[in-house]
Amino acid sequence: MSLSRRGLMAAAAATPFLMRVEDALAQGIQPKRGGTLNTIVNPEPPILHVGVNNQGPTLIVSSKIFQGLLRYGPKLEPMPELAKSWEVSSDGLEYTFRLQENVKFHDGKPMTADDVVFSIMKFHMELSPRARGVFARIKEGVAVDPQTVKFTLSAPFEPFLLMFDVTASAIVPKHLFEGQDYRQAPAVQKPVGTGPFRFAEWQRGNFVRLERFDEYWKPNQPYLDAIIYRVIPDSQSRRLALETGQVILTQANDIEPFDVPQLRALPNLEVQTKGWEYFGPLMWLELNHRVKPLDDVRVRKALAHAVNRDFIAQRLWFGIGKPATGPVASTTRFYDGSARMPGHDVEAAKKLLDEAGLKPNGQGVRFTIKHMSLPYGEVFTRLGEFLRQSLRQIGVDLQLESVDVGTWAQRTANWDFDTTINYLYQYGDPTLGVERSYVSTNIKKILFSNVSGYANPKVDELFGQARDAADPKQRQEAFSTVQKILVDDVPLVWLLEMAFPTIHDKKLRNVITSGTGVHACFDDVFLA
Amino acid sequence: MNSFWRNFARNHGAVVGLVILLLVIALAILAPVLYPGSPWDMVAAPFAPPGEMGMLLGSDSLGRDVAAGIAHGARVSLLVGAVSTVAALAIGVTLGAVAGYLGGMADEVVMRFTEFFQTIPSFVLAILLVAIFTPTIQSIVLAIAVVSWPPVARVVRAEFLSLRSREFVQAAEVLGKSRLAIVLGDILPNALSPIVVLSSLMVATAILLESALSFLGLGDPNMMSWGFLIGSGRSVIRIAWWMSVFPGIAIFLTVLSLNLVGEGLSDALNPRLARNRGGAA
Numbered sequence: 001m002s003l004s005r006r007g008l009m010a011a012a013a014a015t016p017f018l019m020r021v022e023d024a025l026a027q028g029i030q031p032k033r034g035g036t037l038n039t040i041v042n043p044e045p046p047i048l049h050v051g052v053n054n055q056g057p058t059l060i061v062s063s064k065i066f067q068g069l070l071r072y073g074p075k076l077e078p079m080p081e082l083a084k085s086w087e088v089s090s091d092g093l094e095y096t097f098r099l100q101e102n103v104k105f106h107d108g109k110p111m112t113a114d115d116v117v118f119s120i121m122k123f124h125m126e127l128s129p130r131a132r133g134v135f136a137r138i139k140e141g142v143a144v145d146p147q148t149v150k151f152t153l154s155a156p157f158e159p160f161l162l163m164f165d166v167t168a169s170a171i172v173p174k175h176l177f178e179g180q181d182y183r184q185a186p187a188v189q190k191p192v193g194t195g196p197f198r199f200a201e202w203q204r205g206n207f208v209r210l211e212r213f214d215e216y217w218k219p220n221q222p223y224l225d226a227i228i229y230r231v232i233p234d235s236q237s238r239r240l241a242l243e244t245g246q247v248i249l250t251q252a253n254d255i256e257p258f259d260v261p262q263l264r265a266l267p268n269l270e271v272q273t274k275g276w277e278y279f280g281p282l283m284w285l286e287l288n289h290r291v292k293p294l295d296d297v298r299v300r301k302a303l304a305h306a307v308n309r310d311f312i313a314q315r316l317w318f319g320i321g322k323p324a325t326g327p328v329a330s331t332t333r334f335y336d337g338s339a340r341m342p343g344h345d346v347e348a349a350k351k352l353l354d355e356a357g358l359k360p361n362g363q364g365v366r367f368t369i370k371h372m373s374l375p376y377g378e379v380f381t382r383l384g385e386f387l388r389q390s391l392r393q394i395g396v397d398l399q400l401e402s403v404d405v406g407t408w409a410q411r412t413a414n415w416d417f418d419t420t421i422n423y424l425y426q427y428g429d430p431t432l433g434v435e436r437s438y439v440s441t442n443i444k445k446i447l448f449s450n451v452s453g454y455a456n457p458k459v460d461e462l463f464g465q466a467r468d469a470a471d472p473k474q475r476q477e478a479f480s481t482v483q484k485i486l487v488d489d490v491p492l493v494w495l496l497e498m499a500f501p502t503i504h505d506k507k508l509r510n511v512i513t514s515g516t517g518v519h520a521c522f523d524d525v526f527l528a
Numbered sequence: 529m530n531s532f533w534r535n536f537a538r539n540h541g542a543v544v545g546l547v548i549l550l551l552v553i554a555l556a557i558l559a560p561v562l563y564p565g566s567p568w569d570m571v572a573a574p575f576a577p578p579g580e581m582g583m584l585l586g587s588d589s590l591g592r593d594v595a596a597g598i599a600h601g602a603r604v605s606l607l608v609g610a611v612s613t614v615a616a617l618a619i620g621v622t623l624g625a626v627a628g629y630l631g632g633m634a635d636e637v638v639m640r641f642t643e644f645f646q647t648i649p650s651f652v653l654a655i656l657l658v659a660i661f662t663p664t665i666q667s668i669v670l671a672i673a674v675v676s677w678p679p680v681a682r683v684v685r686a687e688f689l690s691l692r693s694r695e696f697v698q699a700a701e702v703l704g705k706s707r708l709a710i711v712l713g714d715i716l717p718n719a720l721s722p723i724v725v726l727s728s729l730m731v732a733t734a735i736l737l738e739s740a741l742s743f744l745g746l747g748d749p750n751m752m753s754w755g756f757l758i759g760s761g762r763s764v765i766r767i768a769w770w771m772s773v774f775p776g777i778a779i780f781l782t783v784l785s786l787n788l789v790g791e792g793l794s795d796a797l798n799p800r801l802a803r804n805r806g807g808a809a
Contacts (some may be wrong), residue, residue, distance in 0.1 A: 258589060259767075315574055381745070476623070
């Protein structure tokens with residue numbers, strides 16, 4: 001204990017110093033050309049083409065090869081990427097993007113408005129359910145001229161501008177995909193994008209190598225010569241690779257939370273948890289409302305009261321992430337901090353269960369429910385054990401079931417569980433990433449839908465209003481009300497606003513500069 | 529009985545083993561007295577080293593007492609070892625007796641069936657069974673029993689083959705005793721000593737198997753066992769060595785003691801063999 005506490009204090013003391021380094025950077029430390037970035041991708045992605053595969057590891061690698069029209073700052077404000085500028089008509093129906101000039105694909109062909117229209121209207125429409133949900137609202141997408149694209153929506157959709165990140169709708173070359181099965185096209189195996197790095201080599205089970213694209217549209221960029229993503233399946237080996245300098249950057253799930261305090265204490269490394277604001281992963285205890293007594297709001301409130309979320313954030317995740325306060329993550333737009341879920345209060349929980357008529361039996365047990373642990377590694381197993389002990393205090397017997405990933409996904413999707421753990425990305429806007437878990441129209445036997453079976457007509461109505469309103473003020477009103485209703489109904493027990501540690505050598509600069517963090521294209525990253 | 533103890537005591541290792549085993553059993557019985565409450569309770573700060581914060585053997589990643597885990601884990605590990613051995617013996621002795629006593633076609637069928645199980649790597653089969661039936665204490669006991677009966681069947685068959693043609697068995701047959709009575713009353717008691725020796729070793733193997741399964745995350749998530757303790761400590765071994773080392777020592781000592789006791793039992797039950805071996809050494 002003394003060791004990790006010392007580590008935390010060292011990190012706290014180091015923070016102001018780091019701020020000064022960043023300030024100095026902003027004042028213009030000259031970026032340097034050259035050098036190779038050795039990093040990790042874990043687990044090894046099945047495919048490196050964004051769109052064809054949108055899992056985390058694929059996105060981390062292919063976000064260097066591809067680019068979107070926009071990128072997003074830490075407050076989710078849109079910033080230019082392949083689009084130089086954009087306009088939204090006053091009725092919120094027409095979106096016009098002006099593209100950067102001299103943008104070339106890695107095969108030398110120029111990128112034009114046709115490629116953008118193809119990517120949005122055809123490629124992602126067909127491949128990505130998330131993109132389809134939003135882009136289906138586009139009535140017409142046209143290339144006005146080679147540098148201008150215009151999308152006309154059938155109805156106003158305020159979060160539309162959040163859908164143009166490379167992770168949501170990367171621009172792909174029309175000439176390599178048109179008229180083919182997008183999943184089988186040769187370009188899937190040898191991805192061709194507009195990004196600062198082009199695909200060079202992939203030795204499966206070993207590494208993926210990207211090399212500098214010399215004809216990149218920003219002059220003199222990128223600064224790095226190459227990026228090598230190593231495949232290291234064991235978490236302790238990954239930690240060792242970072243400690244020995246074999247790799248100088250780790251991200252996402254590469255490093256286990258319990259290893260972070262010790263790595264924070266190393267003088268040459270910097271640990272950041274920023275850069276996940278766009279994704280806003282929120283973790284919760286999923287409750288199946290079809291299982292008695294979880295249909296009783298008093299019972300759900302009691303469960304929420306029983307869990308110490310600070311303990312989860314501090315002790316299980318070692319301060320990576322912070323306790324959830326409600327259904328919307330605090331980094332997501334329209335978050336309302338005044339809507340707060342029931343806090344940690346064991347006595348209040350017991351009282352609620354008494355009111356619900358659930359008296360303890362001889363062994364002090366009020367009722368027994370099962371808990372299917374999320375099979376995503378150790379820390380989630382520990383979380384299950386922690387929840388069991390927490391609920392034991394209020395007389396609820398939580399029986400743990402361990403399952404494999406396939407079984408978990410299948411049983412969760414088919415409502416075949418009492419309770420489990422789940423976490424979903426919010427994609428910056430409640431309409432894009434929160435609504436799906438609570439509206440009754442999305443009670444489906446599909447993973448990441450409203451599998452708890454929570455239904456409240458008022459909630460449906462408010463999410464609908466917020467979705468269709470063009471004015472952000474109206475949306476905020478509807479979202480604030482819906483957040484208040486949800487924290488009162490406790491359809492799920494929200495636990496943690498997750499973050500993932502990005503750990504890198506201090507000589508690697510400009511790693512996290514946006515709300516998408518390591519999913520940036522890295523054209524400004526350099527080795528000092 | 530006295531000669532049994534004398535022969536047993538002649539093997540000093542066996543006496544040491546017996547003492548350790550009795551201590552482990554005492555620990556298992558006294559666990560609720562020594563560490564009242566659940567071993568899953570978070571009673572200290574996470575990763576407290578041994579001796580700090582009143583944690584004799586340190587605390588784990590959630591602040592649970594490792595010593596309490598070992599004490600309560602002894603119950604589970606010994607219980608799994610004992611119950612699965614009894615189950616394996618039931619299967620093995622029955623099949624071995626049938627094969628050895630009846631001979632002929634029955635022998636052929638039973639032995640091919642036994643070989644079928646022997647050719648499958650036992651640990652892989654155990655993993656498979658537990659994964660299929662979802663990890664619970666029952667499925668673990670079942671899986672261990674299913675993979676550990678074939679040696680019993682073979683030993684019992686061999687004993688029965690040699691005993692069934694002895695005069696006292698023939699005499700019993702002439703007297704008109706039923707086959708079941710002969711098997712249970714005449715042959716089995718005389719075949720008991722190898723079974724007793726074998727079973728002590730099987731308990732040790734079962735404890736190891738259960739630990740290995742728990743280590744791989746296939747333990748009963750509601751039961752504190754030694755394998756679980758080691759498995760949960762594995763990935764943090766560089767931060768908290770005590771989480772895996774102490775349960776490891778517990779497993780090591782228990783399995784060693786069972787093997788020593790098995791050796792002692794073998795000596796005590798076959799005094800002539802033991803003395804010969806002693807003479808040769």
